[in-house]
Amino acid sequence: MLFRKGTGIASSEITPESVFNQHTQGRRRFLATAATLGAGALAASRLPAILNPQSTVLAETQKLQTVESKYTVPDVQTPFAKATTYNNFYEFGTDKSDPAQNAHTLQTRPWTVQVDGMVAKPITLDVDSIMHYRPIENRVYRHRCVERWSMVIPWDGYSLAELIKFCQPLPGAKYVQFLSKVDKKQMPELPGGYDWPYSEGLRMDEAMNPLALLCFGCYGNVLPNQNGAPIRVILPWKYGFKSIKSIVKLHFTDTQPRTLWNELASNEYGFYSNVNPNVDHPRWSQATERRIDAGFLPRTMPTTMFNGYQDQVAGMYTGMDLKKYF
Numbered sequence: 001m002l003f004r005k006g007t008g009i010a011s012s013e014i015t016p017e018s019v020f021n022q023h024t025q026g027r028r029r030f031l032a033t034a035a036t037l038g039a040g041a042l043a044a045s046r047l048p049a050i051l052n053p054q055s056t057v058l059a060e061t062q063k064l065q066t067v068e069s070k071y072t073v074p075d076v077q078t079p080f081a082k083a084t085t086y087n088n089f090y091e092f093g094t095d096k097s098d099p100a101q102n103a104h105t106l107q108t109r110p111w112t113v114q115v116d117g118m119v120a121k122p123i124t125l126d127v128d129s130i131m132h133y134r135p136i137e138n139r140v141y142r143h144r145c146v147e148r149w150s151m152v153i154p155w156d157g158y159s160l161a162e163l164i165k166f167c168q169p170l171p172g173a174k175y176v177q178f179l180s181k182v183d184k185k186q187m188p189e190l191p192g193g194y195d196w197p198y199s200e201g202l203r204m205d206e207a208m209n210p211l212a213l214l215c216f217g218c219y220g221n222v223l224p225n226q227n228g229a230p231i232r233v234i235l236p237w238k239y240g241f242k243s244i245k246s247i248v249k250l251h252f253t254d255t256q257p258r259t260l261w262n263e264l265a266s267n268e269y270g271f272y273s274n275v276n277p278n279v280d281h282p283r284w285s286q287a288t289e290r291r292i293d294a295g296f297l298p299r300t301m302p303t304t305m306f307n308g309y310q311d312q313v314a315g316m317y318t319g320m321d322l323k324k325y326f
C-alpha cells in the first residue's frame with residue numbers, strides 16, 4: 001500500500017536508503033519520476049516559453065494518489081498553467097515569472113526535514129517517509145497574496161497537525177518555526193538584501209488547526225519546483241507569504257520566532273497576517289482582490305474575513321485586537 005498508518009515514520013533516523021527499503025512503492029515511484037523528469041526537460045524545451053518549464057509536462061508517474069477532502073471550496077479553479085507561472089518564490093528571482101523559469105535547478109531529492117527545539121526527540125526525516133505517512137487529500141483552497149491577487153488551487157497533502165503530533169512537541173512549545181532551503185549553487189538568482197533562509201512561524205494552535213495543510217502536490221501531481229517542491233505548507237486563511245515553500249526545518253520554541261518578512265518590514269508584514277479586509281496594508285487597501293481563475297480577465301471581488309474560513313479559524317483569535325495583531 002502507498003499509505004502507511006501509524007508507524008509510517010516511526011522507524012526513522014532516516015537515511016534515504018532506509019526509507020526506500022521501507023517504502024518500496026515510494027522508491028519505485030521516485031525512480032520513475034526522476035527518469036521522467038529527464039525526458040520531460042527535453043519535451044519542454046520544444047514548448048513555447050509560457051508553457052515552460054518541465055512542470056507542465058506531467059507524466060503518470062508523478063501523479064499522487066489522493067482522497068476526497070471535506071475542506072474543498074466550490075469556487076472556480078485557477079488553471080494549472082496560471083498557478084505554475086505566476087509565483088512568488090524569491091529564492092529564484094523576484095518577478096512573478098522568474099520561479100517558473102529558474103526553479104528547475106532546485107534538487108528535490110534526496111531531501112530531509114530536520115525537527116528540533118522543544119520536542120521529545122529531535123529527528124531528521126526523509127521527505128518520502130513524511131509524504132507516505134498519511135493519506136493525501138486533495139483540498140481546493142482559496143490562496144490570497146498580500147499583493148491583492150488570489151487564486152483557487154487544488155493542493156495535495158494532509159494536515160500539518162499529523163506531522164506535529166508525530167514530532168511530540170514538549171508541553172512548553174508555543175510556536176513552530178519553519179525554514180526553507182537556501183543554497184546559492186541551486187539558487188543563482190538568490191537576491192541580496194534578504195536575511196535568508198526564508199523563515200516563517202505559527203502559533204501552535206494555528207499549526208494544529210486542521211486547515212493548515214502540509215503540502216506535497218497540486219492538481220493531483222507532485223509540486224512543481226516553483227510552487228515549493230518537495231514539501232511546503234498552505235495556510236488558506238493567511239496571506240500567501242505565510243505559506244512557506246521547500247521546507248528543510250521545523251523548530252519548536254516557546255518564544256515567537258523570527259520570520260523573514262516580519263523582520264524586513266514589521267509595519268507591513270505582521271506575524272499573524274490573517275486575511276483581513278478591514279486592516280489595510282500601509283501601501284494599499286486589502287478590501288478587494290483580483291481573482292485569477294479560468295476567466296480571460298482577472299475579476300475584482302471583495303475580500304472576505306479570514307479569506308472565507310471564519311467558521312474554521314475565527315475561534316483562535318477571539319479577544320485579540322486584529323488591528324494590533326495583524
Ligand SMILES: Nc1nc2c(c(=O)[nH]1)N[C@H]1C(S)=C(S)[C@@H](COP(=O)(O)O)O[C@H]1N2
Nearest residue numbers: 087088089090145180198240241243244245
Ligand atoms: N521559501 C519561500 N516560500 C514562499 C515565498 C518565497 O519567496 N520563498 N513566497 C511566499 C508568497 S509571498 C506567496 S504569495 C506564496 C506563493 O505560492 P505559489 O507560488 O505556490 O502560489 O508562497 C510563499 N512562500
Ligand SMILES: [Mo]
Nearest residue numbers: 145146240241
Ligand atoms: Mo504573497
